[in-house]
Amino acid sequence: MPRVVTLTTDFGTGSGYVAEMKGRLLHAHTPFALVDIAHDLPPQDIRAAAWLVGQACLAFPAGSLHIVVVDPGVGTSRRLVWARIADQEFLCPDNGVLSRLLSASPASAARVLMVVDAAAATFHGRDVLAPAAVALLDGVTPESLGPPAGPLAILPWPEPRETTAGLVGEVIHVDTFGTLITNLPADLWPRLVVAGRLRVGDHEITTLVRTYGDAPPGTLVALVGSQGFIEAAVVQGSAAGRLAAGVGTSVALPAGRTA
Secondary structure, eight states: EEEEEEEEEOTTTTTTHHHHHHHHTTTTTEEEEEEEEEEEEEETHHHHHHHHHHHHGGGGGOOEEEEEEEETTSSSOOOEEEEEEEEEEEEESSTTTTTHHHHOOOOOEEEEOOOOOOOOTOOOOIIIHHHHHHHTTOOOOOOOOOSSSOOOOOOOOOEEEEEETEEEEEEEEOOTTOOEEEEEGGGGGGHHHHHEEEEEEEEEOOOOOOSGSOOOOEEEEEETTTTSSSEEEETTTHHHHHOOOOOOEEEEEEOOOOO
16 A cells, blocks of 8 residues: 555645645655645644644554644744654644644654755745655655754643633634534533533533434534534534634533532
């Protein structure tokens, strides 16, 4: 099986920038399988990229090479790195896009990439990351890419906190269906069942389900999602739209059921 190379960017699905990246990758002499993870991430949203990378990349075969270009600091002193995390490899800016992965598994190796003088200051994805991927595909060792990187950048990730009124967290991701993914982990589900309700902003959700089809269309529900966190959703609708909520909206798991 040829090695898998993935692309994740905020360039847009119809962008010529994506085509330029792919064109550079096709200079490799070694056959590979190219997979687009996403190109429609919110522009310059490193946290959204970190969520997607943490969600998607570990599903790929061992040894896959993931190129992530969400890089609002392109051309500045922020570093470009190669990193091995679990059984996957990554080429990306060292700006926090690997945060969610690193919170679960530290990098076993990481190298700083050298930026050649000819690289455009505004397109390191094309001129640095893609050529590094080609070199790796054609047999160059990661050690030859540059010096050891040391610790990699990790974004602060909000954690739930106990209060006198209960456990308080927040929405950390909104998916394409408008589902609100919170930072309340799945192991809090029994506590939510006892409380009987989840507060999202100024709204309370009292319908707790195992899956979306367990309630009629239009019902506002709470459930444990596939990423291992408690979510708020509208069956066949958008919780983000219904509740006017988004990343950072507060969520609360009350201390107990009220009369």
